[in-house]
Amino acid sequence: MRLNGIPTNPLSCSFAIKSCIRFCSLVGGLQIHARITRDGYQSDSLLMTALMGLYSTSEKPIEACRVFDEIPQRDTVAWNVLLSCYIRNKRTRDALCLFDNMNFEVNGCEPDDVTCLLVLQACTHLGALEFGEKVHRYIEEHGYSDAINLSNCLIAMYSRCGSLDKAYGVFKGIRQKNVVSWSAMISGFGMNGYGREAIEAFEEMQRRGVMPDDQTLTGVLSACSHCGLVDKGMTFFDCMSKEFGILPNVHHYGCMVDLLGRAGLLDQAYQLIMSMTVKPDSTIWRTLLGACKVHGHVTLGEQVMEHLIELKAQEAGDYVLLLNIYSSAEKWEKVKELRKFMKEKDIQTTPGCSTIELKGVLHEFVVDDVSHPRKDEIYEMLDEINQQLKIAGYVADITSELHNLCAEEKEHALSYHSEKLAIAFGILVTPPGTTIRVAKNIRTCVDCHNFAKVLSEVYNRQVIIRDRTRFHHFQNGCCSCNDYW
Numbered sequence: 001m002r003l004n005g006i007p008t009n010p011l012s013c014s015f016a017i018k019s020c021i022r023f024c025s026l027v028g029g030l031q032i033h034a035r036i037t038r039d040g041y042q043s044d045s046l047l048m049t050a051l052m053g054l055y056s057t058s059e060k061p062i063e064a065c066r067v068f069d070e071i072p073q074r075d076t077v078a079w080n081v082l083l084s085c086y087i088r089n090k091r092t093r094d095a096l097c098l099f100d101n102m103n104f105e106v107n108g109c110e111p112d113d114v115t116c117l118l119v120l121q122a123c124t125h126l127g128a129l130e131f132g133e134k135v136h137r138y139i140e141e142h143g144y145s146d147a148i149n150l151s152n153c154l155i156a157m158y159s160r161c162g163s164l165d166k167a168y169g170v171f172k173g174i175r176q177k178n179v180v181s182w183s184a185m186i187s188g189f190g191m192n193g194y195g196r197e198a199i200e201a202f203e204e205m206q207r208r209g210v211m212p213d214d215q216t217l218t219g220v221l222s223a224c225s226h227c228g229l230v231d232k233g234m235t236f237f238d239c240m241s242k243e244f245g246i247l248p249n250v251h252h253y254g255c256m257v258d259l260l261g262r263a264g265l266l267d268q269a270y271q272l273i274m275s276m277t278v279k280p281d282s283t284i285w286r287t288l289l290g291a292c293k294v295h296g297h298v299t300l301g302e303q304v305m306e307h308l309i310e311l312k313a314q315e316a317g318d319y320v321l322l323l324n325i326y327s328s329a330e331k332w333e334k335v336k337e338l339r340k341f342m343k344e345k346d347i348q349t350t351p352g353c354s355t356i357e358l359k360g361v362l363h364e365f366v367v368d369d370v371s372h373p374r375k376d377e378i379y380e381m382l383d384e385i386n387q388q389l390k391i392a393g394y395v396a397d398i399t400s401e402l403h404n405l406c407a408e409e410k411e412h413a414l415s416y417h418s419e420k421l422a423i424a425f426g427i428l429v430t431p432p433g434t435t436i437r438v439a440k441n442i443r444t445c446v447d448c449h450n451f452a453k454v455l456s457e458v459y460n461r462q463v464i465i466r467d468r469t470r471f472h473h474f475q476n477g478c479c480s481c482n483d484y485w
């Protein structure tokens with residue numbers, strides 16, 4: 001067009017931008033952006049929104065934000081693009097702020113059903129229950145309750161936040177449940193430790209003539225695995241292709257490895273991986289590595305680590321798992337060797353971090369955190385809790401598991417992992433009897449798990465910890481995971 005002297009306009013630019021998005025061409029997009037600036041099209045909100053989409057998909061949230069700021073008349077679509085950009089680019093907490101800032105009186109536009117969907121996804125990711133409830137109220141007040149994709153998203157959000165009764169409430173309210181609704185509910189039951197209910201829902205869905213898809217099967221198998229229903233899980237796995245025409249994918253295999261691992265059938269799990277028709281991914285090997293840790297299987301653990309290295313997918317967390325396998329088998333020479341190796345290769349572990357939500361605000365803690373404004377009260381509370389738990393028979397056990405690489409931390413007898421701080425904060429600021437919900441980015445350690453178990457009984461509180469792989473519902477001194485994680 002340009003070579004032939006045909007003038008471009010905002011519309012042609014916007015189509016060109018969309019092509020760049022489609023072909024992931026940031027360079028092409030940058031050229032068009034320059035032209036847009038030169039030709040003075042910045043006031044065209046449709047075009048600018050397309051440009052935001054380009055930066056969002058190119059993982060450039062700051063640039064997307066800059067374009068957003070330039071738009072003179074921002075409509076809801078522009079806000080939604082920015083929201084999805086935040087979620088896409090690991091700025092989920094900012095997404096929540098954005099929802100709060102979308103105010104009709106201030107900027108003339110308000111959240112629509114798409115906004116709600118995006119914010120709910122952010123809440124699900126963060127485990128931000130109170131915020132999710134706020135969005136739920138908004139959905140009801142604005143007449144979006146009939147949108148089935150929003151209801152399905154609410155089920156997932158409530159389940160992932162450990163609020164299963166609310167998830168079920170939403171599920172029951174859907175008049176025409178589709179396969180996504182059923183799958184979300186089945187997964188919700190499973191991840192919260194209700195295996196039998198998950199299987200019942202799976203059977204009920206078939207009675208009602210809804211055909212399961214691969215997601216449903218993932219939900220059912222993982223429910224069997226979370227709840228230790230080995231035989232049931234094997235049966236479903238064996239018949240899924242014949243009965244439902246669904247070939248097992250990596251996720252299904254992953255559930256089976258978890259299931260067998262939990263039952264201590266590690267060799268069988270290994271055989272299953274070796275027999276896979278699809279190439280096993282790192283997640284599957286990692287699942288087996290976790291099982292090796294629980295059952296103290298050193299040789300297989302080393303073998304699994306080799307597979308991970310072969311895939312070039314080994315993460316710092318895997319080395320930590322292997323360290324734990326060695327240390328629980330008291331193979332101190334190997335521990336030393338591996339530590340040295342990790343130090344040489346400069347393998348950095350992910351620092352543990354726990355969040356707890358209070359009145360819609362997320363409070364974040366790391367190990368031995370002293371950044372919280374109420375840190376003195378929190379540590380005082382933690383001392384008091386420790387005394388109470390000691391009376392009930394809890395013994396702090398910091399040597400059984402190496403949570404972190406840092407040797408100093410292990411030796412430092414008073415070291416507090418982030419979830420303990422978050423729980424202490426929860427006890428401090430909420431009225432007696434309130435459920436304490438903590439989200440953690442990595443696996444929780446044996447000591448913190450014991451701590452939470454005893455605390456749930458002594459303080460008569462339900463404590464819910466969502467870690468990287470599963471949920472722990474602590475109540476009356478027990479955990480829903482049956483001490484397998």
Ligand SMILES: [Zn+2]
Pocket residue numbers: 403417444445446447448449
């Ligand atoms: Zn811990």
Ligand SMILES: [Zn+2]
Pocket residue numbers: 449471472473479480481482483484485
């Ligand atoms: Zn647990």
